Amino acid sequence: MLVFVTGGTGTIGSAVVAELLANGHGVLALARSDGSARALKDAGAEPLRGEIADLDVLRAGAARADGVISLAFGSYRDPGALAQAIAEEGAALTALGGQLIGSGRPLVTVSGTPWAPDRPSTEADPLPTDGPVGGRGRSVNALLELAPRGLRASAVRMPRTVHNQGKGGFAGLLTDQARRTGIAGYPGDGTQRWPAVHALDAAVLFRLALESAPAGTSWHAVADEGDAVRDIAGVIGRRLGLPVEPVAQENFGPFGPIFAMDQPASSAHTRAALGWRPTHPSLLEDLENIQP
Numbered sequence: 001m002l003v004f005v006t007g008g009t010g011t012i013g014s015a016v017v018a019e020l021l022a023n024g025h026g027v028l029a030l031a032r033s034d035g036s037a038r039a040l041k042d043a044g045a046e047p048l049r050g051e052i053a054d055l056d057v058l059r060a061g062a063a064r065a066d067g068v069i070s071l072a073f074g075s076y077r078d079p080g081a082l083a084q085a086i087a088e089e090g091a092a093l094t095a096l097g098g099q100l101i102g103s104g105r106p107l108v109t110v111s112g113t114p115w116a117p118d119r120p121s122t123e124a125d126p127l128p129t130d131g132p133v134g135g136r137g138r139s140v141n142a143l144l145e146l147a148p149r150g151l152r153a154s155a156v157r158m159p160r161t162v163h164n165q166g167k168g169g170f171a172g173l174l175t176d177q178a179r180r181t182g183i184a185g186y187p188g189d190g191t192q193r194w195p196a197v198h199a200l201d202a203a204v205l206f207r208l209a210l211e212s213a214p215a216g217t218s219w220h221a222v223a224d225e226g227d228a229v230r231d232i233a234g235v236i237g238r239r240l241g242l243p244v245e246p247v248a249q250e251n252f253g254p255f256g257p258i259f260a261m262d263q264p265a266s267s268a269h270t271r272a273a274l275g276w277r278p279t280h281p282s283l284l285e286d287l288e289n290i291q292p
């Protein structure tokens with residue numbers, strides 16, 4: 001298939017582009033700068049110049065393609081930037097989905113694993129639609145609701161940490177904070193669990209969803225169901241030669257309350273239905289790549 005990819009230079013997107021090309025697909029990829037266009041060309045993709053807010057460019061990309069993978073997302077930097085990024089992502093999904101309605105072609109988008117009280121969340125649990133990122137859940141739900149109108153829309157839900165070479169996600173934020181403060185800190189008692197996946201394993205699931213996920217379905221890119229946050233901080237502290245200590249959740253800024261939650265997630269259904277088998281290092285193994 002010729003696949004139109006947005007966010008193809010990111011941690012996940014660059015792995016997705018490589019995975020598609022290695023499996024016989026062609027890639028047309030959105031590029032908002034010369035640097036991104038060059039990186040995509042070097043990777044073997046055809047760049048299409050534009051921003052996520054250029055809806056006509058998105059429609060043109062989708063019209064040329066046999067399928068779409070939507071990964072681009074702006075910034076979590078501050079509440080204003082986050083609100084803009086959520087609005088842009090919602091409009092982009094509406095434009096991409098609108099272009100493909102009636103075609104039966106696949107449109108795979110990204111989401112996050114939800115949390116469920118006292119058990120790992122599953123693919124059947126609904127996405128949260130309120131709170132600071134609830135708008136992302138609402139956009140994904142709106143896309144999946146287009147499924148009966150001839151759009152093979154699906155969502156691949158990411159765990160809290162998507163990592164590669166010891167970097168990325170919530171664990172990466174803990175590492176950054178440890179470097180800044182001199183303490184490998186964790187909120188609460190550290191027994192709360194976060195799920196994780198290696199970016200290269202997540203990329204395989206995006207390809208499988210593109211190739212075969214039925215319309216309106218959701219999938220969990222979860223390799224580690226839940227690593228205790230104290231264990232994550234333990235590896236970070238050892239690699240950086242820093243003390244590992246509990247730290248008040250307020251010290252983690254807006255992420256504090258989310259960092260403090262126990263939020264394991266299961267991928268049993270995804271593995272059984274799509275035949276996905278993660279093979280790359282677990283988060284705790286990958287964090288051994290952190291350099292002091």
Ligand SMILES: NC(=O)c1ccc[n+]([C@@H]2O[C@H](COP(=O)([O-])OP(=O)(O)OC[C@H]3O[C@@H](n4cnc5c(N)ncnc54)[C@H](OP(=O)(O)O)[C@@H]3O)[C@@H](O)[C@H]2O)c1
Pocket residue numbers: 006007008009010011012013014030031032033036050051052053071072073074075110111112158159160161162163168169170
């Ligand atoms: N990494 C994680 O742990 C994680 C966890 C859950 C969900 N996710 C979601 O998964 C998706 C991909 O994540 P990632 O970690 O690969 O992201 P990333 O490394 O931050 O990359 C973001 C990508 O989006 C592109 N982009 C950003 N703003 C854009 C704009 N205005 N116009 C066009 N392109 C734009 C960037 O292009 P440039 O080359 O121009 O920078 C880049 O390719 C995102 O939606 C993210 O929120 C990630």
